[in-house]
Amino acid sequence: MPLHSLQHLSPTAVLGLWRLTETPAELWLLLPQAAAYQRLLPATADARRQAQWLGGRVLLHRLLAEARGSASEGTQVHNDPTGRPYLHGTAADLTVSLSHSGTWVAAIVAQGGRAGVDVEEIRDKAQRLASKFLAPNEWAAAQAASQATADASAHYTLLWSAKETLYKLAAQRGIIFKTQLLLGEFEPQKAGEIPATLVLSGLETRHCICYSQPSPGYVLTYCHEPLA
Incomplete structure (x- = not known):
């Protein structure tokens, strides 16, 4: 299933929801810079966790395009030592929050300020x-x-x-x-x-x-x- 919904929380922040129905193989085809992300995928993730991980990054790239009005080339989603996601590259100034559970993935991308989603x-x-x-x-x-x-x-x-x-x-x-x-x-x-x-x-x-x-x-x- 494609993107479920987009909601502008403010002029500077957008919330997105993705309902997972895709396999990991299908999600790889939707992910920009797939080769770079292959090096970041947790080695121990099973098929379900892989789908959640990939779905979160597909969703964040979709929200980046919505927030910036252009493709998110040159930006990747990384995790800090605590597991918290952040943007590395041309959109490093944006704030992100990401969550997944079961068949749902949720994310916020904001231009400054603080954000949390679960x-x-x-x-x-x-x-x-x-x-x-x-x-x-x-x-x-x-x-x-x-x-x-x-x-x-x-x-x-x-x-x-x-x-x-x-x-x-x-x-x-x-x-x-x-x-x-x-x-x-x-x-x-x-x-x-x-x-x-x-x-x-x-x-x-x-x-x-x-x-x-x-x-x-x-x-x-x-x-x-x-x-x-």
Whole structure:
């Protein structure tokens, strides 16, 4: 399946979604500079992980063309030692964020500022690990909210995804999800916003995490903050 959707979050940022139906061989044909990327592909990736990896780079190149209004020749997607993607080459000044889970790939390309995106397949794992990544008040609120919904796993997965997006926005290592990535109260819906607080070096900053459901069984969260 080709590009699923493009959404301009601001005049300087675009969010893209790709629904994976292609094989790795088919995705290689869509990827610019395929020979260069062959050297970057993780050696241990199985066919599913290869498709996700390739799909993410195909999507980012599509978003680069959208953001710049031209082909992304001379630019490659690399990963730093922590695994965070960045652009190497002629578009190194752009900010990127990338996520994949199951059959979905999501990415943001922005001209400056900060960005974070996360897509998650709904599973019961987040609910089982809730006490490890939720602050006590967040866990209490989640337990109350999950009693009012038919799918508690979806709610806990949304909370995990929101913290993942906030973590990517922070762009720092060693962050403790339970105490430094904090979520405020919100009324769960199919799509909406979650108030969030990032605690770094004793300073608190306020943020807004947007969320939606790209398809049944998945949640998507994202945030872009342009330069002031």
